[in-house]
Amino acid sequence: xxxxxxxxxxxxxxxxxxxxxxxxxxxxxxxxxxxxxxxxxxxxxxxxxxxxxxxxxxxxxxxxxxxxxxxxxxxxxxxxxxxxxxxxxxxxxxxxxxxxxxxxxxxxxxxxxxxxxxxxxxxxxxxxxxxxxxxxxxxxxxxxxxxxxxxxxxxxxxxxxxxxxxxxxxxxxxxxxxxxxxxxxxxxxxxxxxxxxxxxxxxxxxxxxxxxxxxxxxxxxxxxxxxxxxxxxxxxxxxxxxxxxxxxxxxxxxxxxxxxxxxxxxxxxxxxxxxxxxxxxxxxxxxxxxxxxxxxxxxxxxxxxxxxxxxxxxxxxxxxxxxxxxxxxxxxxxxxxxxxxxxxxxxxxxxxxxxxxxxxxxxxxxxxxxxxxxxxxxxxxxxxxxxxxxxxxxxxxxxxxxxxxxxxxxxxxxxxxxxxxxxxxxxxxxxxxxxxxxxxxxxxxxxxxxxxxxxxxxxxxxxxxxxxxxxxxxxxxxxxxxxxxxxxxxxxx
Numbered sequence: 001x002x003x004x005x006x007x008x009x010x011x012x013x014x015x016x017x018x019x020x021x022x023x024x025x026x027x028x029x030x031x032x033x034x035x036x037x038x039x040x041x042x043x044x045x046x047x048x049x050x051x052x053x054x055x056x057x058x059x060x061x062x063x064x065x066x067x068x069x070x071x072x073x074x075x076x077x078x079x080x081x082x083x084x085x086x087x088x089x090x091x092x093x094x095x096x097x098x099x100x101x102x103x104x105x106x107x108x109x110x111x112x113x114x115x116x117x118x119x120x121x122x123x124x125x126x127x128x129x130x131x132x133x134x135x136x137x138x139x140x141x142x143x144x145x146x147x148x149x150x151x152x153x154x155x156x157x158x159x160x161x162x163x164x165x166x167x168x169x170x171x172x173x174x175x176x177x178x179x180x181x182x183x184x185x186x187x188x189x190x191x192x193x194x195x196x197x198x199x200x201x202x203x204x205x206x207x208x209x210x211x212x213x214x215x216x217x218x219x220x221x222x223x224x225x226x227x228x229x230x231x232x233x234x235x236x237x238x239x240x241x242x243x244x245x246x247x248x249x250x251x252x253x254x255x256x257x258x259x260x261x262x263x264x265x266x267x268x269x270x271x272x273x274x275x276x277x278x279x280x281x282x283x284x285x286x287x288x289x290x291x292x293x294x295x296x297x298x299x300x301x302x303x304x305x306x307x308x309x310x311x312x313x314x315x316x317x318x319x320x321x322x323x324x325x326x327x328x329x330x331x332x333x334x335x336x337x338x339x340x341x342x343x344x345x346x347x348x349x350x351x352x353x354x355x356x357x358x359x360x361x362x363x364x365x366x367x368x369x370x371x372x373x374x375x376x377x378x379x380x381x382x383x384x385x386x387x388x389x390x391x392x393x394x395x396x397x398x399x400x401x402x403x404x405x406x407x408x409x410x411x412x413x414x415x416x417x418x419x420x421x422x423x424x425x426x427x428x429x430x431x432x433x434x435x436x437x438x439x440x441x442x443x444x445x446x447x448x449x450x451x452x453x454x455x456x457x458x459x460x461x462x463x464x465x466x467x468x469x470x471x472x473x474x475x476x477x478x479x480x481x482x483x484x485x486x487x488x489x490x491x492x493x
Contacts, residue, residue, distance in 0.1 A: 044095065045094070107213060204266060
C-alpha cells in the first residue's frame with residue numbers, strides 16, 4: 001500500500017477537500033496522487049511538493065507565485081491547475097487529471113507517429129506555448145514526459161510554472177542535485193549556460209522534442225548530463241531529412257529553425273510556428289504528394305552542415321573554461337553533487353539494439369524484466385524453445401499489462417481471457433483482474449464492479465498488491481466508484 005506525504009498510507013488520506021485514492025507516480029519535485037475533489041465529485045491529480053524545496057520563505061513565495069500564475073492559464077492544450085493549497089504543513093497543487101500516457105511512453109510503445117499525428121501534436125503544443133508566452137510564463141522544461149496524450153488523442157502540456165521552483169535562480173548548475181526538471185536532453189544552450197530565459201528557450205526545447213518524436217531519439221546522446229549539455233552548446237544535430245528521407249523538407253526546416261543555437265535565429269514566437277504548421281497541413285491536404293511549403297523555406301532552414309559547430313568560435317574561452325571546470329569536478333569525484341547523473345542510464349540516451357537471444361528461458365525472462373516496456377522482449381519469452389510453461393505464462397501476464405498501459409484492448413483481452421481459463425489460481429486471478437480492468441477502461445463500470453466482487457473476490461489473495469496489475473485494479477475500483485456516483489446523481493435529478 002502506498003505511503004502518503006506524512007508517511008501514512010495514501011488511500012483515504014485527505015488534503016483539504018481532496019481525498020487521496022492512490023499514488024500515480026513520483027518525480028524530482030513531487031509525488032503525484034489520484035484524488036477525489038469531494039466538493040465537485042471529480043477526479044484530480046494532486047502533486048505533493050518535496051519538503052526540501054520549500055524549506056525557506058523565498059522558495060515558498062516563488063512556488064506560490066509561479067503556481068498561481070500557471071493556474072491562470074486556461075487552454076485546452078494545457079493541464080489546468082485548479083488550486084494551490086497547504087494542509088498540516090504539506091504543500092500541494094491540485095490539477096486536471098489526464099487519463100492516458102505521456103509522449104515518451106507513446107514513443108517507446110509505438111515509435112515515431114504518422115505525419116498527421118505528429119503535426120496534430122506539434123500544433124497543439126505550439127498553441128499551448130503561445131498561450132503561456134502571452135501570459136508571460138516560461139515553462140523551462142518542455143520534454144516528452146511533460147506532454148500528455150489523453151484517450152481522445154489530445155496533447156496537453158503539464159507542469160507550467162513549476163520548473164522555476166526546482167531550478168531556483170536563473171542560473172542552472174549541472175552539478176546541482178535534483179535538476180531533473182531541466183533535463184539536459186532537451187535544454188536550450190542558454191539554459192545550459194545559466195543565462196536568463198525567455199519563451200524562445202521553450203521553443204528550442206520544443207524543437208528538440210519534435211526531433212525526438214520524428215526520429216525516435218533525441219538529437220544529442222551521451223553517458224552523462226555534462227556530455228549532452230556540451231553538445232547542445234557546440235554540436236550540430238544530424239539533419240532530420242538526412243536521417244529520414246521520407247520526411248517533408250518543410251517539416252524538417254520548421255524543426256531545425258526551432259533548434260537554432262542562437263535565440264534570435266529561432267522563431268520569434270510559438271504563434272509563428274503554429275502558422276507554418278497550419279500552412280504545411282493545408283498544403284498536404286491540397287496535394288498529399290507535396291514536398292514543399294508555399295513559403296520561403298530557405299528562410300526557415302538554419303545552416304546545418306556548411307560549418308562544423310565543434311570548431312566554431314561562437315562560444316567564448318570563458319564559457320569553455322567554465323565547462324572544463326565542471327568536467328573537472330565530475331572527474332574529481334563530486335559524487336554527492338552529481339548523484340542524479342549517476343542514476344541508471346536513460347534508455348533514450350542509447351540507440352535501440354536488436355534483442356539478443358539468451359541461453360535459457362530464465363535468462364530470456366530476466367532480460368525482458370530489465371527492458372520492461374518492450375513487447376518483443378516479452379514475446380521472445382513466450383516463443384522461446386524449448387519453453388517453460390511457467391515462464392511463458394508469466395511473460396503473458398506482463399505482456400497483458402503492457403497492452404493495458406498502451407490501450408491495446410483487443411490484445412489485452414485475448415491474453416487475460418486465456419489466463420482466466422487456466423487451472424492455476426495465481427494466473428486465474430490475474431486473468432480475471434485484467435478482464436475487470438478492461439471493462440472499467442471501456443466504460444462498463446457495472447460489469448467491472450460485478451467481476452471484482454464475484455469472480456475476483458475469492459482470488460484476491462493470489463494477486464501481488466504491489467504489482468502494476470493491482471494498481472490497474474485499484475484504478476478500476478476508482479472508476480467504478482465515480483461511475484456509480486454519476487449514476488446515482490442522475491437518478492436523483
